[in-house]
Amino acid sequence: MSRGYNFSAGPAALPEEVLRQAQAELLEWDGVRASVMEISHRGKPFIALAEQAERDLRELLAVPSNYKVLFLQGGATQHFAQIPLNFTRRGQAVDYVLTGDWSEKAAREAGPLADVRIAASSAATNYDRIPARDGWDLDPNAAYVHVTPNETIRGVEFHDIPDVGAVPLIGDVSSTILSRPLDVSKYALLYAGAQKNIGPSGLVVMIVREDLLERCPKDLPKIFNYAEHAAQDSMLNTPNTWGWYLAGLVFQWLKRQGGVAAMAARNRAKAELLYGYIDGSGYYRNPVEPSARSWMNVPFTLPREDLDAPFLKEAEAAGLLALKGHRAVGGMRASIYNAMPLEGVQALVDFMRDFARRNG
């Protein structure tokens, strides 16, 4: 057996170099004569690791100095609820832009905590596009505007950051962070579950402007209060030390690849190769409007549903893993995050071409 090309949407493939390094230093890390998983998060060696990971992330994304970087837990889903807990008061308006399943979930979780307004939605066209910005119905008094820059399930991505004026913009960048350069200063808060483009699940990276933290209610239990987490450098309680360590290795790997600009060139080439083949095939189909197609998640269908099972079985035998589409969409989905090399996408396209020829 050998490792295949893993197209899983999440938890997703990690760079092989990172896994090998973690394997090599699993038992004894950095001269401490114990595993990085077995040492105190308050000791000097771990704090140095934590600080290095933060510095590398700041450098990769050019994070301005008036933003805090937090390494939290709970998955992005917990923060769907924790964000309104921190930045609104009951009854205050918050604007959500619905572009797919994850933004729907984020809005639903905020429901009991705020007056959730749907400022725009592409639900009527089955989430196949980004609603045009000039049609958004934004409330200038909203506590924030929430967007999902990449919808992992339907493969819909914002290729520009929307201008929402003075209202703080919050983005769930779980499945697009670090895939390309990002102007952090256009957002008040960005958050990402790690298991798509950063590391293992159970870690959430948050980048938050300091002035927003002043809104966190003083009567909130500390464990839910972002200002408390920031004041304690994400060590209010025991953090996900293993996740933080692996995220740090991924950040260093990204720097060795040439940073996010180099990743963007590579990711664009991967996406163009796959969409170009799908569109020209006359066999496979991607339903998303071309201007909103994701660089990270590429759903596609075959001409008939009864071909799905043989496609998946033969793909797996060919070492192309986890291509089954999300149950809400059906068909296939190829997630081609940073850790997927161009050769993996080329192998997928070669397989798809051969399958179409044999099953045309």
Ligand SMILES: *Cc1c(COP(=O)(O)O)cnc(C)c1O
């Ligand atoms: C995967 C994903 C989530 C959910 O992350 P959890 O860690 O499972 O809570 C939320 N938003 C987006 C965009 C995702 O891709």
